[in-house]
Amino acid sequence: MTSALWYRHILPFTLLLGLLAVATLAGDWLLHRFDLVWVGRYLGIPGTLLIIGSLFYSLRKRKIITSGNVKSWLSMHEVGTWLGSLMVLLHAGIHFNAILPWLATVAMGVNVISGMVGKLLLARSREHVLGQRDHYQLRGLSKDEVERAVFWDAVTLDAMTKWRKIHIPIFIVFAVLALGHIISIFLFWGWI
Numbered sequence: 001m002t003s004a005l006w007y008r009h010i011l012p013f014t015l016l017l018g019l020l021a022v023a024t025l026a027g028d029w030l031l032h033r034f035d036l037v038w039v040g041r042y043l044g045i046p047g048t049l050l051i052i053g054s055l056f057y058s059l060r061k062r063k064i065i066t067s068g069n070v071k072s073w074l075s076m077h078e079v080g081t082w083l084g085s086l087m088v089l090l091h092a093g094i095h096f097n098a099i100l101p102w103l104a105t106v107a108m109g110v111n112v113i114s115g116m117v118g119k120l121l122l123a124r125s126r127e128h129v130l131g132q133r134d135h136y137q138l139r140g141l142s143k144d145e146v147e148r149a150v151f152w153d154a155v156t157l158d159a160m161t162k163w164r165k166i167h168i169p170i171f172i173v174f175a176v177l178a179l180g181h182i183i184s185i186f187l188f189w190g191w192i
């Protein structure tokens with residue numbers, strides 16, 4: 001049981017986070033090595049757009065949009081925010097010019113780690129719900145319907161609801177700080 005927790009949950013979580021750190025350091029090193037720091041600077045724009053695009057998962061989950069499989073939307077959210085955050089981290093680099101962008105970067109880091117904790121919790125919730133799979137099959141549901149029911153049960157489990165009470169405020173802090181940073185850049189460019 002304990003080793004399953006390690007291999008199936010804690011290890012993937014550590015790898016996902018470690019890979020983000022390694023990719024950031026390696027990317028930053030490469031940008032400096034090949035004199036491409038200016039390219040890194042512009043990665044903030046596609047990175048932000050990717051993170052915003054990934055939030056469409058929330059719209060699908062809340063049925064504001066109805067097309068596509070909700071589980072695929074969640075995978076898109078996980079990959080999109082991971083990649084978008086990597087771009088934003090490369091954009092931030094190790095250049096210190098102002099406090100606001102750094103606060104936004106720290107909030108994003110906390111947000112990403114919290115997202116990964118959510119992924120771990122959701123996998124655990126799914127296993128818990130799957131323990132009751134027979135119960136669903138007895139009700140004569142198809143495999144597809146069972147999968148869908150398991151997803152919605154897992155996502156509404158108490159642990160997930162509690163986690164969202166922390167994750168969503170973290171996201172709001174990050175969004176406000178990032179917006180402040182973006183507005184100040186637009187002011188600096190004379191766009192507003």
Ligand code: HEM
Pocket residue numbers: 016051057058059061062074077078079081082085108111112113114115116118119120122155160164167168171
């Ligand atoms: C910039 C980074 C991120 C932002 C802004 C963000 C934002 C959000 C928001 C707002 C939700 C709530 C959706 C809802 O209930 O409508 C959410 C849920 C979730 N996120 Fe993220 N997230 C980020 C990174 C990540 C990462 C890196 C992962 C995993 C690799 C992840 C995995 C999840 C999971 C599993 C859920 C829960 C599914 C659910 O309860 O509906 N997130 N995220």
